[in-house]
Amino acid sequence: MSEILIFLASLILNSLLPYLIVRHDLSRLSEERLARAWTEASFLSAILAFGPLSLPVHFAKTRRTLLGLALGLGMCALSVTAQGLFATLLGLLLDARSE
Numbered sequence: 001m002s003e004i005l006i007f008l009a010s011l012i013l014n015s016l017l018p019y020l021i022v023r024h025d026l027s028r029l030s031e032e033r034l035a036r037a038w039t040e041a042s043f044l045s046a047i048l049a050f051g052p053l054s055l056p057v058h059f060a061k062t063r064r065t066l067l068g069l070a071l072g073l074g075m076c077a078l079s080v081t082a083q084g085l086f087a088t089l090l091g092l093l094l095d096a097r098s099e
Helices: 002-028 031-035 040-063 066-098
Strands: none
Touching: 002 040, 002 066, 031 040, 040 066
């Protein structure tokens, strides 16, 4: 049962974390960079289909620099690391409760 909960949490975080990161970034972008961002439908499709892998594309697309790509790769790594830590902690918590 605990494996199902960990899987579901990972599935939710796989879309939720990139969504929150991009939404936060969109709120801070200039008009010029905001014009280069995805449309709402494209944004949601990319987040659901690719999860954290959509982050480098978003940051490179809006900034059009290698620094933007590097920022996107960093945010992707941060998102995947956060998901892994959450799944690990949830697994440890559920294992401790079952003993």
